Amino acid sequence: MKWLLSYLSAEKEKIAALPDGRSKAEYIWQYYKLWIIGIVCGVTLLVYIIYQMNTVLSENWLYVTFTNTYAEVGTGSDLWEDFVEYGDFDLSEKNVVFNNSSYFDYASNQGVGNTYYEVFVSYVDAGTLDCVTMEKDSLVALGASGRLLDLNSEGCASIVEKYGDRLVYCEPYDEEYSDDLVPVGIDVSDSCLMTEYELYEDSCVIGIGAYSKNLDAVELFLDYLIGEVS
Numbered sequence: 001m002k003w004l005l006s007y008l009s010a011e012k013e014k015i016a017a018l019p020d021g022r023s024k025a026e027y028i029w030q031y032y033k034l035w036i037i038g039i040v041c042g043v044t045l046l047v048y049i050i051y052q053m054n055t056v057l058s059e060n061w062l063y064v065t066f067t068n069t070y071a072e073v074g075t076g077s078d079l080w081e082d083f084v085e086y087g088d089f090d091l092s093e094k095n096v097v098f099n100n101s102s103y104f105d106y107a108s109n110q111g112v113g114n115t116y117y118e119v120f121v122s123y124v125d126a127g128t129l130d131c132v133t134m135e136k137d138s139l140v141a142l143g144a145s146g147r148l149l150d151l152n153s154e155g156c157a158s159i160v161e162k163y164g165d166r167l168v169y170c171e172p173y174d175e176e177y178s179d180d181l182v183p184v185g186i187d188v189s190d191s192c193l194m195t196e197y198e199l200y201e202d203s204c205v206i207g208i209g210a211y212s213k214n215l216d217a218v219e220l221f222l223d224y225l226i227g228e229v230s
Contacts, residue, residue, distance in 0.1 A: 143184030
């Protein structure tokens with residue numbers, strides 16, 4: 001610390017000894033321009049981050065994660081645009097997010113330790129994630145972790161009434177929770193997700209996040225997908 005104070009004191013004396021303001025400015029720029037540029041960039045980035053945090057919408061009409069696929073179905077895709085139009089969502093009020101950048105397979109023990117899975121869990125636990133697509137075996141395995149909503153839940157009554165013949169079941173994640181198989185997914189293998197966008201090779205099932213706050217929008221998404229089939 002002493003050497004820094006000594007250095008700053010010497011630099012202050014050098015600058016003070018220069019004949020005029022222009023000479024002083026030229027000296028400072030010549031020897032400290034990298035520091036100046038760095039500070040300006042840092043302040044600009046900080047201002048941008050603060051601006052984004054205060055202006056970007058933080059709430060969602062619907063948040064969908066499409067796991068383990070390279071299909072073009074993310075936010076801004078044709079699928080996303082078609083669904084936003086179908087649901088007549090006001091994007092100035094809330095977001096519709098389609099995340100197609102998540103890769104983990106609970107059935108193959110690609111869970112704990114997988115960064116994508118850890119992010120998925122954090123989104124589920126925060127109530128951000130509304131629904132997720134997977135191939136059937138993967139979703140059944142994930143359902144046993146307790147991260148997916150039991151479709152016997154009261155809030156899912158309308159979904160089950162419409163799509164009860166499409167339910168996918170798993171063993172209960174806790175034996176004390178239930179002795180029976182638990183419905184955790186809706187099979188949409190015959191929807192445009194497979195026929196047009198080819199998400200997966202064999203099957204496609206939608207599960208609902210355990211703490212989803214937008215069950216009405218999830219149902220609307222199912223109506224959109226399955227309505228095209230019927």
